[in-house]
Amino acid sequence: MAIEQRLQERNITLPDVSAPAAAYVPYVQTGNLLFVSGHIAKKDGKPWVGQLGTNMDTATGRQAAESIAIDLLGTLRAACGGDLNRIQRIVKVVSLVNANSSFTEPHLVTNGCSELLMHILGDAGAHARSAYCVSQLPMGSCVEIELVAELR
């Protein structure tokens, strides 16, 4: 189980699926496509509050995006009945970076998520992507990321 080994090498323990903050569900499967809800960055279980270009730098935003990748992998594992090897491919990632109009590095922030997905899942982790800055996010969180995955 190469995926579980890589998680262990990075000392990553995947969380259970978090209850959504509002009236929706964490993921919906249709055919072999899994649509995963936007996951906001959290720190110590609370929204990781911050705005790039105002009070958070790119390196910290990148860490926040990496922490979302871990939460997304936890949700994916639950959707796969516990076995991440059922992921055929991460198809698409959309990353929303809470930032003011001076911040032009949402792609570098988002790499924190993309690179971890690619590291843990290998070829199955390479995905299409869009990343951009939004004026604010739920509960003031600094980053929100959603994805579409194909399951075996």
Next chain:
Amino acid sequence: MAIEQRLQERNITLPDVSAPAAAYVPYVQTGNLLFVSGHIAKKDGKPWVGQLGTNMDTATGRQAAESIAIDLLGTLRAACGGDLNRIQRIVKVVSLVNANSSFTEPHLVTNGCSELLMHILGDAGAHARSAYCVSQLPMGSCVEIELVAELR
């Protein structure tokens, strides 16, 4: 027809599909997936103008999101040839809230749409979702919502 009954109980009359404001179509079906264009909030047939955190409160934004749900159901009914029971599942909702950088409740605004979809469609209405704040929307509208649905 449980769906039609619930619409009647709420005194909701679904509109016909609106002509898009620009060079696109209201929905496209591929396989059994239906991709529905972003619908902006309207009031009395005109764009429902406002910005959360500037000149509109969460409760009003929530009403606007609920009104979009009604328009989306009207579009879905047309895409289903008149029969909403052909909706297998609302797969994914993306909600864009016109807001300044001080407004951290796009998820509560969006609940106005999500809760109506779940109330009218029952289990088929539960969806994956992302909600976030954007700096402006077409014609100054306060909320725009798009969705993906699976048809039978």
Next chain:
Amino acid sequence: MAIEQRLQERNITLPDVSAPAAAYVPYVQTGNLLFVSGHIAKKDGKPWVGQLGTNMDTATGRQAAESIAIDLLGTLRAACGGDLNRIQRIVKVVSLVNANSSFTEPHLVTNGCSELLMHILGDAGAHARSAYCVSQLPMGSCVEIELVAELR
């Protein structure tokens, strides 16, 4: 080959796929759906920097969106092994316009892309769409557009 003729009539030469600016791939196919990454506007090979409502007008934004359509067609052609006739349908376009909170015409900017897709691809080019304003984009680019296409 009507598509190639229409490209020639407009003197459009499609580019090769650009290397993504960060840790992702230009497109992923799953079943017969192709998810194409967000493409930012470029001018002379560099990010086309600008913000609508601040230092760029709607007509120029529209040109930028049209230039993205050309880049997207280049990526689609590569994904189709060189033959754009393999596109069954452009399913969905999402357009992100770098704009401040005073700019209410992201739909008109986006028409620059939508109209070219419809002109070049004919009926296969008509798509569902969302367009909205975001607070900033990678490297300061004025517009970013992603799409989903169905292949034969």
